[in-house]
Amino acid sequence: MQVSAASLRMTILLITALSAACAAVRNPALDRARDVYEKARQDPAIVRNAGVALDKAGQTLEAAERLWTKEHDVAEVENLAYITEKRVEIARVTAQRRLAADEIQQTRSPRPQ
């Protein structure tokens, strides 16, 4: 009985160690894409002016994360990570465009007193 308990404990320990090792397998491209996306999420100018574009980036990132945990498909995940980064850049550029448009609108319309 005691031996069985010990072996059970050993098995649990082994499984924990193995799953930890699996979770620790990282993909640098995915890490970078996640980083870039999170930074953009914290930028109120992007969130306010290019929310839809940023959501698109978020969806691509989610797909990449899902694929990485499920299949560890390096080529596919790296491609999705690249697309995520570019989508964040599109969101940033879109936000800048909105700001430029606002500027034109403000200069043209009579100034508030």
Add this chain to the structure above:
Amino acid sequence: MSRNCHLNGGIVVGEKHLFYSAAFAALIIFAGCSMTKPPTDSLARAESGARAADEAKAEELAPVDYKNARDKLAKAKAAMAAERYDEARRLAESAQVDAELALAKAETEILRRAADQVWKKSEVPPTQAELESRKPISQGAEKE
């Protein structure tokens, strides 16, 4: 007689087994085919994305991203011709987002230039409209 029946039964079971394994094989083959289907849709999307970037003068206004898109599109076509469909699809998807970024940058650049121009126009003659709008008031004040 009984032996014959037994044989018949055996054949029936064997046919059933053959049917199942054939169906299973077909399923695997179809699954394999659907995974490596030529990515014509992805390529078409990338192509139209690059064309949209062309129209926005992205080659001039966002040259790096535009070139990325065009280079990858060419590589995607080459991979497609070589029947490396997964690679072709990835390249096409990547080219499409590059083209989208080039387009976004070009549009932003055009608007930014317009904003600069509007800014200059309104600043060089220092708010003429405002000066004129003040005139009648000051004249009116003088009359009074």
